Amino acid sequence: MYFIGIIITGIGVIFLFLGSLGIWRLPDVYNRLQAGTKCTTLGSFFTIVGVGIMEPEWFWKTLIISIFILLTNPISNHALGRASRKIGVKLYDGSVVDKSKEFDEYRENL
Amino acid sequence: MIFVITFLVFVMLASAIFACISIDLLNAVIASGLVSLITAILFYTLQAPDVAMAEASIGAALVTAIFVITIRRTERKE
Amino acid sequence: MVKLIFLTVISGGIFLCFLRMLKGPTPSDRAVALDTLSTVTTALLVLLGYIFGRKVYLDVSLVYAVLTFVGSVAIARFLEKGV
Numbered sequence: 249m250y251f252i253g254i255i256i257t258g259i260g261v262i263f264l265f266l267g268s269l270g271i272w273r274l275p276d277v278y279n280r281l282q283a284g285t286k287c288t289t290l291g292s293f294f295t296i297v298g299v300g301i302m303e304p305e306w307f308w309k310t311l312i313i314s315i316f317i318l319l320t321n322p323i324s325n326h327a328l329g330r331a332s333r334k335i336g337v338k339l340y341d342g343s344v345v346d347k348s349k350e351f352d353e354y355r356e357n358l
Numbered sequence: 359m360i361f362v363i364t365f366l367v368f369v370m371l372a373s374a375i376f377a378c379i380s381i382d383l384l385n386a387v388i389a390s391g392l393v394s395l396i397t398a399i400l401f402y403t404l405q406a407p408d409v410a411m412a413e414a415s416i417g418a419a420l421v422t423a424i425f426v427i428t429i430r431r432t433e434r435k436e
Numbered sequence: 437m438v439k440l441i442f443l444t445v446i447s448g449g450i451f452l453c454f455l456r457m458l459k460g461p462t463p464s465d466r467a468v469a470l471d472t473l474s475t476v477t478t479a480l481l482v483l484l485g486y487i488f489g490r491k492v493y494l495d496v497s498l499v500y501a502v503l504t505f506v507g508s509v510a511i512a513r514f515l516e517k518g519v
Binding site (some may be wrong): 359363365366370372373376382384385387388389391392395398399402403405407410411413414418419421422426427429430 | 463467477487488496500503506510513515
Binding site (some may be wrong): 254257258260261262263264267268269271272279280281284288289291292293295296299302303305306309310313317320321323324325327328330331332334335337341 | 438442445448449450452453455456462464465466467468469471472473476478479482483485486491492494497500501502504505508509511512513515
């Protein structure tokens with residue numbers, strides 16, 4: 249049981265570090281939002297549940313904490329992305345598709 | 359263990375200096391949020407979880423929301 | 437020993453997010469860095485609670501997981517409506 253918990257916590261910690269590396273390396277607000285949402289949610293879920301597996305009395309409490317993170321983290325990141333889209337933060341120069349702008353033009357021509 | 363705590367103290371110090379010298383006040387609010395985050399970790403490692411809980415709930419939610427409402431009522435640039 | 441390696445790797449992640457919070461060109465970058473940092477901190481608190489070995493310490497990270505949401509949504513609403 250202990251080694252299974254160590255392996256799951258290690259996977260979660262690696263995902264947390266990769267999410268932070270994406271925050272530092274990626275060129276744009278929206279790319280950073282993607283790294284900061286997906287990697288961090290999965291990494292914190294694995295880390296917290298892995299601690300619960302290592303110490304089996306703690307399992308239900310850690311499951312409740314990770315469920316709260318799964319509920320709240322995507323909502324706040326979605327609000328940040330929508331806000332930075334509305335105030336007109338520019339996209340990265342090499343980005344190839346902008347569906348939101350196309351949708352705005354489509355809605356104006358309707 | 360001790361080098362992690364030392365590292366967190368230096369991060370907290372640099373963030374507090376950044377909150378003092380930044381021109382845009384929203385950046386200062388975000389940096390003070392980071393300061394309260396690391397203060398909660400330091401209380402936690404000093405074996406005081408109740409103080410850390412109070413610091414977390416006040417510093418993460420209440421102070422940020424109240425400062426943002428204040429900046430909306432007044433002006434944003436210093 | 438393994439737990440110290442985990443703590444060191446998470447501290448490296450905290451340092452990278454902190455650099456982005458210092459550097460970021462727009463306030464949106466800084467807000468994204470703070471939000472990521474709060475989630476990383478929640479995982480770090482659970483890991484520290486396992487190192488100290490007390491079940492009571494998990495309450496702090498429970499409070500954190502619920503309440504950092506409020507600050508991020510407040511900053512996002514402020515950015516959306518402008519000054």
